[in-house]
Amino acid sequence: xxxxxxxxxxxxxxxxxxxxxxxxxxxxxxxxxxxxxxxxxxxxxxxxxxxxxxxxxxxxxxxxxxxxxxxxxxxxxxxxxxxxxxxxxxxxxxxxxxxxxxxxxxxxxxxxxxxxxxxxxxxxxxxxxxxxxxxxxxxxxxxxxxxxxxxxxxxxxxxxxxxxxxxxxxxxxxxxxxxxxxxxxxxxxxxxxxxxxxxxxxxxxxxxxxxxxxxxxxxxxxxxxxxxxxxxxxxxxxxxxxxxxxxxxxxxxxxxxxxxxxxxxxxxxxxxxxxxxxxxxxxxxxxxxxxxxxxxxxxxxxxxxxxxxxxxxxxxxxxxxxxxxxxxxxxxxxxxxxxxxxxxxxxxxxxxxxxxxxxxxxxxxxxxxxxxxxxxxxxxxxxxxxxxxxxxxxxxxxxxxxxxxxxxxxxxxxxxxxxxxxxxxxxxxxxxxxxxxxxxxxxxxxxxxxxxxxxxxxxxxxxxxxxxxxxxxxxxxxxxxxxxxxxxxx
Amino acid sequence: xxxxxxxxxxxxxxxxxxxxxxxxxxxxxxxxxxxxxxxxxxxxxxxxxxxxxxxxxxxxxxxxxxxxxxxxxxxxxxxxxxxxxxxxxxxxxxxxxxxxxxxxxxxxxxxxxxxxxxxxxxxxxxxxxxxxxxxxxxxxxxxxxxxxxxxxxxxxxxxxxxxxxxxxxxxxxxxxxxxxxxxxxxxxxxxxxxxxxxxxxxxxxxxxxxxxxxxxxxxxxxxxxxxxxxxxxxxxxxxxxxxxxxxxxxxxxxxxxxxxxxxxxxxxxxxxxxxxxxxxxxxxxxxxxxxxxxxxxxxxxxxxxxxxxxxxxxxxxxxxxxxxxxxxxxxxxxxxxxxxxxxxxxxxxxxxxxxxxxxxxxxxxxxxxxxxxxxxxxxxxxxxxxxxxxxxxxxxxxxxxxxxxxxxxxxxxxxxxxxxxxxxxxxxxxxxxxxxxxxxxxxxxxxxxxxxxxxxxxxxxxxxxxxxxxxxxxxxxxxxxxxxxxxxxx
Numbered sequence: 001x002x003x004x005x006x007x008x009x010x011x012x013x014x015x016x017x018x019x020x021x022x023x024x025x026x027x028x029x030x031x032x033x034x035x036x037x038x039x040x041x042x043x044x045x046x047x048x049x050x051x052x053x054x055x056x057x058x059x060x061x062x063x064x065x066x067x068x069x070x071x072x073x074x075x076x077x078x079x080x081x082x083x084x085x086x087x088x089x090x091x092x093x094x095x096x097x098x099x100x101x102x103x104x105x106x107x108x109x110x111x112x113x114x115x116x117x118x119x120x121x122x123x124x125x126x127x128x129x130x131x132x133x134x135x136x137x138x139x140x141x142x143x144x145x146x147x148x149x150x151x152x153x154x155x156x157x158x159x160x161x162x163x164x165x166x167x168x169x170x171x172x173x174x175x176x177x178x179x180x181x182x183x184x185x186x187x188x189x190x191x192x193x194x195x196x197x198x199x200x201x202x203x204x205x206x207x208x209x210x211x212x213x214x215x216x217x218x219x220x221x222x223x224x225x226x227x228x229x230x231x232x233x234x235x236x237x238x239x240x241x242x243x244x245x246x247x248x249x250x251x252x253x254x255x256x257x258x259x260x261x262x263x264x265x266x267x268x269x270x271x272x273x274x275x276x277x278x279x280x281x282x283x284x285x286x287x288x289x290x291x292x293x294x295x296x297x298x299x300x301x302x303x304x305x306x307x308x309x310x311x312x313x314x315x316x317x318x319x320x321x322x323x324x325x326x327x328x329x330x331x332x333x334x335x336x337x338x339x340x341x342x343x344x345x346x347x348x349x350x351x352x353x354x355x356x357x358x359x360x361x362x363x364x365x366x367x368x369x370x371x372x373x374x375x376x377x378x379x380x381x382x383x384x385x386x387x388x389x390x391x392x393x394x395x396x397x398x399x400x401x402x403x404x405x406x407x408x409x410x411x412x413x414x415x416x417x418x419x420x421x422x423x424x425x426x427x428x429x430x431x432x433x434x435x436x437x438x439x440x441x442x443x444x445x446x447x448x449x450x451x452x453x454x455x456x457x458x459x460x461x462x463x464x465x466x467x468x469x470x471x472x473x474x475x476x477x478x479x480x481x482x483x484x485x486x487x488x489x490x
Numbered sequence: 491x492x493x494x495x496x497x498x499x500x501x502x503x504x505x506x507x508x509x510x511x512x513x514x515x516x517x518x519x520x521x522x523x524x525x526x527x528x529x530x531x532x533x534x535x536x537x538x539x540x541x542x543x544x545x546x547x548x549x550x551x552x553x554x555x556x557x558x559x560x561x562x563x564x565x566x567x568x569x570x571x572x573x574x575x576x577x578x579x580x581x582x583x584x585x586x587x588x589x590x591x592x593x594x595x596x597x598x599x600x601x602x603x604x605x606x607x608x609x610x611x612x613x614x615x616x617x618x619x620x621x622x623x624x625x626x627x628x629x630x631x632x633x634x635x636x637x638x639x640x641x642x643x644x645x646x647x648x649x650x651x652x653x654x655x656x657x658x659x660x661x662x663x664x665x666x667x668x669x670x671x672x673x674x675x676x677x678x679x680x681x682x683x684x685x686x687x688x689x690x691x692x693x694x695x696x697x698x699x700x701x702x703x704x705x706x707x708x709x710x711x712x713x714x715x716x717x718x719x720x721x722x723x724x725x726x727x728x729x730x731x732x733x734x735x736x737x738x739x740x741x742x743x744x745x746x747x748x749x750x751x752x753x754x755x756x757x758x759x760x761x762x763x764x765x766x767x768x769x770x771x772x773x774x775x776x777x778x779x780x781x782x783x784x785x786x787x788x789x790x791x792x793x794x795x796x797x798x799x800x801x802x803x804x805x806x807x808x809x810x811x812x813x814x815x816x817x818x819x820x821x822x823x824x825x826x827x828x829x830x831x832x833x834x835x836x837x838x839x840x841x842x843x844x845x846x847x848x849x850x851x852x853x854x855x856x857x858x859x860x861x862x863x864x865x866x867x868x869x870x871x872x873x874x875x876x877x878x879x880x881x882x883x884x885x886x887x888x889x890x891x892x893x894x895x896x897x898x899x900x901x902x903x904x905x906x907x908x909x910x911x912x913x914x915x916x917x918x919x920x921x922x923x924x925x926x927x928x929x930x931x932x933x934x935x936x937x938x939x940x941x942x943x944x945x946x947x948x949x950x951x952x953x954x955x956x957x958x959x960x961x962x963x964x965x966x967x968x969x970x971x972x973x974x975x976x977x978x979x980x
Contacts, residue, residue, distance in 0.1 A: 029621065031608065034557035036621050039636060042554045064532045067524035068610075068641055068657050069580070072587065076596045086587035090559070091598050092610065093583045095645040097562065097576035106566045108581050108607055117598055118521065120558070120582065120610070131519065131526050140832065146529060151558055151641065155585040167558050342630065 007288040012232045019282060020161045022354050023291040026278075033159040033166030040355065041278065043299035045169065048277060049149065051201055051296075052171065055193050061145045061173060066127050068151075069118035074126040077251040081125065084218020088155040090120040090166075120153040125219060125244070125270055128174045129252040136176060136266055138257045143186075144176040152274075162279035163236075163490055170274035176266045178256065180245075183267035184222075187243040190271040191224045194239040202277070203294040203406035204228050204284045205414055206238055207436075207485060209461025214445050217270075221245035227460045227485065229414045230283040233434015235460045235487035238280050241271035279490070284410050285379075291356030292378055294406050295399040300336045302328065302395055303357045305348050307364035314339065317363050320373075320388060324361075327392045333399070353378065358402050359395060363388075379405055420483065424474045427486070431455050436487045440480035442473035451475060451486070460485045497778040502722045509772060510651045512844050513781040516768075523649040523656030530845060531768065533789035535659065538767060539639065541691055541786075542661065545683050551635045551663060556617050558641075559608035564616040567741040571615065574708020578645040580610040580656075610643040615709060615760055618664045619738040626666060626756055628747045633676075634666040642764075652769035653726075653980055660764035666756045668746065670735075673757035674712075677733040680761040681714045684729040692767070693784040693896035694718050694774045695904055696728055697926075697975060699951025704935050707760075711735035717950045717975065719904045720773040723924015725950045725977035728770050731761035769980070774900055775869075781846030782868055784896050785889040790826045792818065792885055793847045797835050797854035804829065807853050810863075810878060814851075817882045823889070843868065848892050849885060853878075869895055910973065914964045917976070921945050926977045930970035932963035941965060941976070950975045 005022065006014045020026055025041030037045065053063070069092060076082045096112035099105075121127065128146075135141060153167050162168075173190060177183040191208055198206045206226035216223040220242035228238045246265040249255070255263045285292040295301050304324070306317040321337045328335040336357075338348055345362065352360055360376040367373055373391055376383045379402050386394060417435035421427045427439060441447060441459065452458050461484070468482045495512065496504045510516055515531030527535065543553070559582060566572045586602035589595075611617065618636075625631060643657045652658075663680060667673040681698055688696045696716035706713040710732035718728045736755040739745070745753045775782040785791050794814070796807040811827045818825040826847075828838055835852065842850055850866040857863055863881055866873045869892050876884060907925035911917045917929060931937060931949065942948050951974070958972045 027621075029557045029617070031557045031559050031561060031617070034559060036557065037555040039552035039554045043552065046553065062529035062533065063536065064529045065527040065659065067519045067521045067526065068643065069521050069524060071521060072596060072598075075587075082587075082596055086596055089585065089587060090582045090608070091584040091587065092580045093598065094581040095579065097565075097572075097579060097581065097609070106562060106572055106576055108562075108583065118580070119587075127519070127521070131517075153558065169555065 005288070008231060015288070016279075016283060017161065019286055019290060019354075023356060025282075025291070026161050028161065031166075033156055035161050035165050035167075037169075037275070040299065044281070044293070044297055045275060045278060047297045047299065048197075048201070049171070052193075052197055052273070053147075053149070055197065056147050056171075056173065059189060059193060061147045061175075063148065064146045065148060065150070066124050066131065068121055070121050070124075070127045072117045072119060074130055075119055077126060078219045078247055081219035081247075081251075085122045085154070088157075089122050090153045090155060092118040092120065121150070122152055122154045123270075123272075124148065124150070124152075124172055124174065125248050126252075129248040129254060129268070132174075132176055132266070133252050133254045136254055136256050139178050139259055142176055142178045142256060142266065143182065145173075145186075146175065147171055147173045160279075162275055162282070165275075168275045170272050172270060172272040175269045176249075176254070177269070178258065178264075178267070180267050183245075183269050184243050187222070187224055187241045187269045187271065190269070191226065191239075191241040194241065194271075194273060195226050198226055198228065198238055199407060201294065201296040202281050202284070203296070203403055203410060204238070204280060205407065205411045207461060208464045209485065210464060211240075211461060212448060212459050212484075214448060215459065217242045219244060219247050220270075221247065224464070225461055227487075228280050228284065229410075229417060229436060229487075230280070230490065231286075231413070232283075233417050233436075233487075235436065235485075235489040236276075236280045236283070237460070237489065238277060239271070239273040242269060244268035244270060285406055286356065289350075289381075290354030292406070293356035293358060295358045295403050298356065298358050299334065300352075300355070300357050301334045301399060302359045302361065303336045303338060303352045304361040304363070305345050305352075306339050307345050307362055309365070313365045313368070316368055320363065320368065321361075324392060328395065331392070331396065333395065349376075359398060361391075377402060379409075422471075422474060427457075427474055428455055431457050431486070431488065434488065436460070436485050438483040439474045439486055440471040440482075441484050442476050442478035442480055444476075444478075447473060447475050455488075457486045457488050460487050460489060495778070498721060505778070506769075506773060507651065509776055509780060509844075513846060515772075515781070516651050518651065521656075523646055525651050525655050525657075527659075527765070530789065534771070534783070534787055535765060535768060537787045537789065538687075538691070539661070542683075542687055542763065543637075543639070545687065546637050546661075546663065549679060549683060551637045551665075553638065554636045555638060555640070556614050556621065558611055560611050560614075560617045562607045562609055564620055565609055567616060568709045568737055571709035571737075571741075575612045575644070578647075579612050580643045580645060582608040582610065611640070612642055612644045613760075613762075614638060614640070614642075614662055615664065615734070615738050616742075619742040619744060619758070622664075622666055622756070623742050623744045626744055626746050629668050629749055632666055632668045632746060632756065633672065635663075635676075636665065637661055637663045650769075652765055652772070655765075658765045660762050662760060662762040665759045666739075666744070667759070668748065668754075668757070670757050673759050674733050677712070677714055677731045677759045677761065680759070681716065681729075681731040684731065684761075684763060685716050688716055688718065688728055689897060691784065691786040692771050692774070693786070693893055693900060694728070694770060695897065695901045697951060698954045699975065700954060701730075701951060702938060702949050702974075704938060705949065707732045709734060709737050710760075711737065714954070715951055717977075718770050718774065719900075719907060719926060719977075720770070720980065721776075721903070722773075723907050723926075723977075725926065725975075725979040726766075726770045726773070727950070727979065728767060729761070729763040732759060734758035734760060775896055776846065779840075779871075780844030782896070783846035783848060785848045785893050788846065788848050789824065790842075790845070790847050791824045791889060792849045792851065793826045793828060793842045794851040794853070795835050795838050795842075796827075796829050797852055799855070803855045803858070806858055807855075810853065810858065811851070814882060818885065821882070821886065823885065839866075849888060851881070867892060869899075912961075912964060917947075917964055918945055921947050921976070921978065924978065926950070926975050928973040929964045929976055930961040930972075931974050932966050932968035932970055934966075934968075937963060937965050945978075947976045947978050950977050950979060
């Protein structure tokens with residue numbers, strides 16, 4: 001790897017972009033704002049998806065699939081919803097192309113104009129509640145607990161791979177309930193599913209909180225979120241879970257008969273995470289040598305590289321790793337043996353480092369002779385030469401240790417970059433260094449937007465699990481019921 | 491289930507539509523031509539997807555994801571490709587809505603017109619080969635073996651749930667190779683994967699064949715296919731695998747340096763199956779009582795229903811089924827115990843029959859006393875009362891037998907509805923009764939389209955595995971190299 005890459009210190013943003021290419025995760029396509037998710041990146045996303053999907057099913061949800069297109073009039077039915085999404089959507093207006101009469105090529109056929117334009121879904125509340133209308137008559141039809149894995153489109157003007165793209169992949173849960181309490185419980189439950197996934201699989205600690213009114217999802221009564229801290233101290237919203245009240249039920253006239261036969265509007269939630277999580281994963285753990293992956297999400301958990309001069313040596317080393325391969329596969333550990341003769345071991349080392357493979361094994365003729373193998377950890381970049389006998393259980397222990405170490409490291413980083421501030425002066429001096437700031441706020445939109453304007457920092461959330469501490473707003477001096485979390489964010 | 495449903499005999503097409511609703515598989519959405527795949531239908535599709543996905547990976551393929559949108563100019567680069575798809579596509583022309591000045595609602599913002607229109611992908615050859623161009627320089631970069639699970643849109647005018655919808659879900663494999671031979675081998679390999687899946691999981695026998703030139707995929711040099719026979723004797727194309735030659739490589743200028751450094755165009759294949767397979771599955775096995783599912787694809791393989799008067803009886807029966815549930819789960823058999831007290835056993839029986847659950851167990855107080863359980867097979871509609879002890883291994887055997895029986899039944903049906911015909915007179919007299927007809931054809935487009943015009947029958951394929959038998963065309967009397975398969979088709 002002769003190429004020199006920029007370090008995090010030098011240019012965090014450029015480091016990120018280079019890393020996504022270097023680890024072969026994704027690339028920009030020629031279609032404005034749309035990315036190509038390459039096989040290695042997609043393999044990580046598949047792991048995320050499968051783990052989340054199992055958790056959704058464990059908590060009683062089923063998958064379904066709703067149309068990609070939303071009639072313009074549906075989007076308009078919930079007033080704040082359309083305000084939130086109309087400004088950035090892809091609009092289908094025609095359904096046919098034809099050959100231009102002047103022979104200049106293919107043009108849109110003006111005769112094939114749609115009566116009503118279709119919007120490529122930016123999110124599916126409206127199209128789904130339009131269906132729920134027909135599915136729900138009585139309390140017996142509730143709850144409905146449905147999730148959808150899908151692509152969505154939001155016409156973002158400034159895009160970044162995984163973090164903000166015009167098209168992205170996500171899941172969106174949409175549930176319908178007979179009572180407000182049940183819907184709120186559901187929104188909280190799914191937030192817990194997300195935070196559990198973030199911490200125990202992504203090794204990424206998250207704050208669980210509630211958005212302020214101005215940061216809420218368009219159409220929600222309450223938006224819960226998980227917020228993670230990236231290595232540059234910026235916040236990344238990693239998932240949201242919305243209590244939608246009866247807003248969509250009212251917009252689409254969805255009522256149910258309760259046990260007494262009385263008609264009531266249905267209560268709703270929606271919740272989602274997206275390929276944005278890929279960006280969060282990358283920026284939480286990776287270093288200047290490339291991607292660092294937690295073993296729980298690594299498509300290749302262990303890679304082995306032979307170091308040899310002769311074919312006999314290669315054959316003997318291959319036999320050893322072949323043996324190990326079977327043993328690891330039986331334990332569900334993904335193992336790759338890279339004996340490709342066209343590439344030098346040093347090149348391979350750098351390659352698997354860039355791709356974040358948690359453990360790398362290497363064996364040369366002398367190791368073979370002595371019954372040894374070299375084991376290199378990606379997270380700490382430490383190496384050990386150990387007995388080949390017993391390497392299998394060593395690997396199991398080590399993968400577990402790496403997973404824990406990455407979480408601990410991220411937790412330590414966050415702890416040392418999260419502080420209380422009490423004056424706006426202090427806040428303004430420190431905010432550019434990054435980090436999360438717990439500060440008092442008077443609860444008004446005016447103060448919130450003044451702070452945003454002057455510092456680019458936003459209120460990430462009001463923490464769910466914190467002792468309330470009253471105080472005075474750092475900007476206006478008015479009373480404050482609790483500290484809230486400020487940060488600059490992705 | 492008081493409602494009376496139409497039988498296959500009375501109206502096959504209506505029977506199909508009613509069944510899709512009755513088994514709760516899918517429904518029409520308000521968006522023209524787009525369907526909602528409901529949880530039970532989606533659960534079957536998920537099983538199909540997971541099995542196919544594992545097979546693709548076993549044969550060396552990786553998943554990736556490419557943009558939903560295709561610039562109009564890309565689609566135009568391969569001449570026959572654009573001819574095939576331009577007439578039925580959704581065109582995105584704008585990227586923003588705004589409030590109408592007269593307050594009448596939300597309208598398309600004329601200021602947000604795209605410079606170049608985007609087509610919602612009807613298939614992804616063009617956008618993918620535009621990427622491959624940058625991925626391929628040398629023979630070392632080949633082969634590329636990629637699959638994508640995605641939604642696609644083709645603006646069909648006459649739609650039917652699963653069989654023909656404007657939006658559908660599918661997988662599309664796109665591979666790039668250094669040699670023609672390797673690409674042809676790949677196309678054949680994937681056809682075998684499809685036919686193996688159809689026969690061993692869907693219990694649906696298929697003919698493997700080659701399409702005539704006029705039935706080829708737009709942009710292919712050769713289209714291989716699997717064709718299945720539905721219960722009304724019509725053919726359904728269940729999957730296709732295309733040898734694309736160098737057509738897309740030439741359209742997108744994709745060359746590689748071979749071992750001697752000489753530049754050559756890359757060879758390509760693409761192959762796909764879609765949610766259409768759901769329609770094929772339904773029409774192969776189902777009967778007038780509803781869906782019949784092969785155990786390999788059934789979301790619920792075994793359902794158990796208690797029949798009781800008292801709570802004590804229910805408790806005792808539940809204990810038995812609880813025990814069985816654990817034993818079956820340990821064997822990977824999906825089991826549902828339906829003790830919902832709001833519904834009568836008879837209602838449940840009809841419901842699970844309509845949903846095609848392969849085995850239904852029932853236990854009443856007397857069964858409990860005698861250590862018995864009633865087992866009902868969905869495929870044969872036979873019932874047996876057997877000892878509860880040992881029911882677990884009985885179930886395992888029975889599921890296997892049902893899977894085999896469904897395939898055998900479908901094979902017998904096909905065998906008795908596939909015949910050789912030698913005169914056009916015979917052909918015309920018999921074609922309306924349905925079935926596959928092996929007949930001689932002179933190999934010309936003219937004769938092919940004359941037959942289609944006069945009988946609505948098409949050449950489904952030229953069989954891959956058949957002894958060649960020369961003869962004379964049933965229409966023109968000109969020489970024919972082999973019999974081909976004619977049928978009316980979905």
